[in-house]
Amino acid sequence: MDVFTPEKRSEVMSRIRGRDTGPELALRSLLHRAGYRFTVNGPLNRSLPGRPDLVLPKYRTAVFVHGCFWHGHENCPAFRLPKSRVGFWTAKISGNQARDLRSEAALLALGWHVVTIWECALKKKSDHPWLIARLPMLLGPASNSQLDHLKIRH
Numbered sequence: 001m002d003v004f005t006p007e008k009r010s011e012v013m014s015r016i017r018g019r020d021t022g023p024e025l026a027l028r029s030l031l032h033r034a035g036y037r038f039t040v041n042g043p044l045n046r047s048l049p050g051r052p053d054l055v056l057p058k059y060r061t062a063v064f065v066h067g068c069f070w071h072g073h074e075n076c077p078a079f080r081l082p083k084s085r086v087g088f089w090t091a092k093i094s095g096n097q098a099r100d101l102r103s104e105a106a107l108l109a110l111g112w113h114v115v116t117i118w119e120c121a122l123k124k125k126s127d128h129p130w131l132i133a134r135l136p137m138l139l140g141p142a143s144n145s146q147l148d149h150l151k152i153r154h
Contacts, residue, residue: 002084023122024053024065030128031056034135038063048112050103059139061113064100068119071096078120115139 002009031038036056039045044055052062068078072093082089104114115138121131 019053021065021067021119023067023117023119026122026128027063027065027117028054030122030132031135034132036135036139049106049110050100052107056139059113060111061115061139062107064103064114064116065122066100066116066118071100071118073118073120076118076120078123113139 004012028038028040031054037058038054038056040054042055044057045052048055048062050062050064053065054063055061056063066073068076069080070093073079081093100116104116107114117131122128
C-alpha cells in the first residue's frame with residue numbers, strides 16, 4: 001500500500017528529473033577532473049539514437065547514466081519492484097530496458113562505443129576512485145576499436 005494519496009504520489013513523481021540528476025553531475029565532475037571533454041546538450045547528444053547523457057566526440061563514445069530503479073538494474077539493492085501496480089511497473093521498466101537495447105544497437109551500428117554507468121556506481125564518493133581507475137580502459141584512446149560495448153555495474 002502506498003503511503004501517499006494518489007494526488008501526492010503524482011506530485012512526487014512529477015518532480016523526478018530526467019536530466020542533470022545527481023549521478024549525471026557526479027560523472028561529469030569525475031570525467032572533467034580526469035581531463036576528458038564531453039558534450040551534454042550538443043547537437044550529437046540530441047541527434048544520436050537514445051539521446052546519450054554524455055558524448056565524447058574525440059573517442060566516438062556515448063555514455064548513458066542509468067538509474068537503477070527506472071532501468072531495472074538486476075541484483076542491485078537500489079532496485080525493488082513496487083508492490084502496488086506491479087503490472088504497470090513491470091511493463092514500464094521492461095519497456096525502458098527494450099528501448100535501451102535498441103538505442104545501444106543503433107549506436108553500435110553507427111560505429112559508436114557505448115558505455116552504460118549505473119547510478120549505484122556513482123552513489124558513494126568512496127566508489128569514485130574505482131571508477132576513475134577504469135575510465136582509460138572504458139574510453140580508451142581515440143583509435144581504440146576493441147571497445148564496442150561496456151557496462152559498469154558496481
